[in-house]
Amino acid sequence: xxxxxxxxxxxxxxxxxxxxxxxxxxxxxxxxxxxxxxxxxxxxxxxxxxxxxxxxxxxxxxxxxxxxxxxxxxxxxxxxxxxxxxxxxxxxxxxxxxxxxxxxxxxxxxxxxxxxxxxxxxxxxxxxxxxxxxxxxxxxxxxxxxxxxxxxxxxxx
Ligand code: SME
Numbered sequence: 001x002x003x004x005x006x007x008x009x010x011x012x013x014x015x016x017x018x019x020x021x022x023x024x025x026x027x028x029x030x031x032x033x034x035x036x037x038x039x040x041x042x043x044x045x046x047x048x049x050x051x052x053x054x055x056x057x058x059x060x061x062x063x064x065x066x067x068x069x070x071x072x073x074x075x076x077x078x079x080x081x082x083x084x085x086x087x088x089x090x091x092x093x094x095x096x097x098x099x100x101x102x103x104x105x106x107x108x109x110x111x112x113x114x115x116x117x118x119x120x121x122x123x124x125x126x127x128x129x130x131x132x133x134x135x136x137x138x139x140x141x142x143x144x145x146x147x148x149x150x151x152x153x154x155x156x157x
Pocket of ligand 1 (some may be wrong): 133
């Protein structure tokens with residue numbers, strides 16, 4: 001599939017609901033992880049225009065930068081470091097309403113004000129994270145967690 005993404009206006013939930021089947025279609029028949037992470041990043045960035053959307057993958061006990069959309073970013077993050085490393089260590093979604101209040105937050109961009117990080121699981125193990133950064137405070141909530149989880153569940157990990 002290589003059609004234009006249909007972007008919609010509306011509530012956050014309406015936007016996710018319109019995006020989800022489109023991402024599913026993008027991933028259908030493609031089993032290359034890099035390609036799929038790249039298109040998920042691009043689709044989320046296009047629809048929501050967040051500052052940064054992308055993935056880090058665990059390689060040799062570090063998170064290493066993987067496909068993303070947005071400004072350049074730090075390439076390696078150790079377990080427990082920053083929001084991404086904490087999500088990996090705790091094996092949990094972390095929503096940060098104000099990054100300045102998160103001890104150890106790694107500021108890849110000074111424009112980032114709030115963040116959500118979701119772990120990617122394969123056979124019960126964290127193999128990477130999805131990280132989304134916003135230029136506004138308090139951007140992410142349970143709705144983002146719910147739909148972003150559904151989006152990463154489309155990956156055959
Ligand atoms: N802020 C993240 C680092 C990754 S960048 O934001 C792209 C963190 O604290 O883990």
